[in-house]
Amino acid sequence: NAGVTQTPKFQVLKTGQSMTLQCAQDMNHNSMYWYRQDPGMGLRLIYYSASEGTTDKGEVPNGYNVSRLNKREFSLRLESAAPSQTSVYFCASRRTADPYNEQFFGPGTRLTVL
Amino acid sequence: GDSVTQMEGPVTLSEEAFLTINCTYTATGYPSLFWYVQYPGEGLQLLLKATKADDKGSNKGFEATYRKETTSFHLEKGSVQVSDSAVYFCALSASGGSYIPTFGRGTSLIVHP
Numbered sequence: 001n002a003g004v005t006q007t008p009k010f011q012v013l014k015t016g017q018s019m020t021l022q023c024a025q026d027m028n029h030n031s032m033y034w035y036r037q038d039p040g041m042g043l044r045l046i047y048y049s050a051s052e053g054t055t056d057k058g059e060v061p062n063g064y065n066v067s068r069l070n071k072r073e074f075s076l077r078l079e080s081a082a083p084s085q086t087s088v089y090f091c092a093s094r095r096t097a098d099p100y101n102e103q104f105f106g107p108g109t110r111l112t113v114l
Numbered sequence: 115g116d117s118v119t120q121m122e123g124p125v126t127l128s129e130e131a132f133l134t135i136n137c138t139y140t141a142t143g144y145p146s147l148f149w150y151v152q153y154p155g156e157g158l159q160l161l162l163k164a165t166k167a168d169d170k171g172s173n174k175g176f177e178a179t180y181r182k183e184t185t186s187f188h189l190e191k192g193s194v195q196v197s198d199s200a201v202y203f204c205a206l207s208a209s210g211g212s213y214i215p216t217f218g219r220g221t222s223l224i225v226h227p
Contacts, residue, residue, distance in 0.1 A: 105157035
C-alpha cells in the first residue's frame with residue numbers, strides 16, 4: 001500500500017505558467033481533498049471531492065481548478081500561476097465523508113512561483 | 115461556523131518533560147475530534163482520535179480526552195522525547211453537511227536533549 005502519493009515533490013514556476021499537481025490513493029477511499037499550507041496559516045482547504053463525480057469549492061478556491069479523474073485520482077490545476085500561490089500543497093483522502101473517519105495525507109508538493 | 119483554537123507555539127521542552135497542548139473547539143452537533151502530527155518535510159498523519167464525549171484517544175504515549183462540557187481536546191504526554199519534535203494539529207469533523215474537517219493552526223513542539 002503506497003497510501004496517498006503526490007507528484008511532483010518540488011516545482012518552480014514562473015508567473016503566468018500553468019501546471020497540474022497529481023494525487024492518487026490506493027485505499028479505495030471515496031473522499032479526496034486539496035489543501036495548501038502556509039507559515040502561520042495552518043491548512044486551508046482549496047477543493048474537495050466528497051465522492052467520485054463530485055467536486056466542491058473549499059475556503060480558498062480562486063486561481064485553481066480540480067478534476068476527479070476516477071475514484072483513485074484527484075488533480076489540482078493552476079492555470080496561470082501567481083507568486084501568492086507559492087506554498088506547500090497537500091492532497092488527502094478519507095474512506096467516506098463520515099465525520100468519524102480520519103484523513104490520510106500525501107507527502108506534499110513544494111511549489112515556488114517566481 | 116466550526117472552529118478550532120490551539121495554543122500558539124513554539125512549545126520548547128527538555129527531554130522527559132510533561133507535555134500539554136491545549137485545544138478548544140466550537141461546533142454544531144457532536145463532532146469527532148482528531149490530533150494529527152507533522153514531522154519536518156512530511157505530510158500530516160493521524161496521531162489519535164475520539165468520536166464521542168468522554169472518549170480517550172491514545173497512541174505512542176500521547177493521550178487526549180473528549181470533554182464536551184469544556185469543548186476541549188487537550189493533548190498530553192508524560193515524558194517527551196527528541197523524536198516528538200514536530201507540529202501538532204487539532205481538528206474536528208462535525209456531524210452535519212459534508213463533514214469537512216476544520217483544523218487548528220498547529221502548534222510547533224521542540225524537544226531539547
